[in-house]
Amino acid sequence: MQSTxxxxxxxxxxxxxxxxxKVNMEALxxxxxxxxxxxxAPPGFANDKDSLKTFIKYAFPNIGNISLTIHDMIAEGDKVVTYKTFTGILKAPLLGASKIGxxxxxxxxxxxxxxxxxxxGHWSVRQMVQQ
Incomplete structure (x- = not known):
């Protein structure tokens, strides 16, 4: 049996x-x-569920060939901490990155x-890197 x-x-x-x-709004x-x-929440976005949906629909389709690596995930109490990296090809400006293609x-x-x-609830630290 799986623990909480x-x-x-x-x-x-x-x-x-x-x-x-996958930008699956039904799963969301x-x-x-x-x-x-x-x-x-990223600059220009409210902090509610609807704004989260809007951000996901805007941001993640703009990463072509997207790949996710979850480096580490730690759970304690009612919180889960995840250290992860998304990689791909930028299709439109996103979070300060602007080198399309x-x-x-x-x-x-x-x-x-x-x-x-x-x-x-959600808290995060994000770093966008483009060479």
Whole structure:
């Protein structure tokens, strides 16, 4: 039987693979609570669930040949911390990167708060790199 910590990690992994890489909004509806708060929303975006959906629909389709590597994932209590990197080819300006057609790397450390099996809170540090 899977522990609560392992279940929480599976929820976060599913969000990353389904919602970010595949831009699957149906999965997002299942995973993210309506009262979700993004405490570190990107500039120009509100901190609610609808704004998260808008950002994902805007940002992730602009990374061609997207690939996700989860380097580490740590769960404690109701929080999961993930250290991950997205790589791909930039198709449109994104988070300060602007070299269209060139490789990009977006490294993120996330803290996700899980409540009743769904995303409730989010904090992150992001670094976009383009050579």
């Amino acid at each position: 910590l392992e279940k929480n990690k599976a929820i976060v992994r599913r969000f990353n693979e389904e919602c970010l890489v 509806e299942e995973i993210v609570r309506d009262d979700f708060t993004n405490h570190t 060139e490789p990009m790397e977006l490294t993120i450390i996330d803290i996700i708060e899980i409540k009743e099996g769904r995303y409730f």
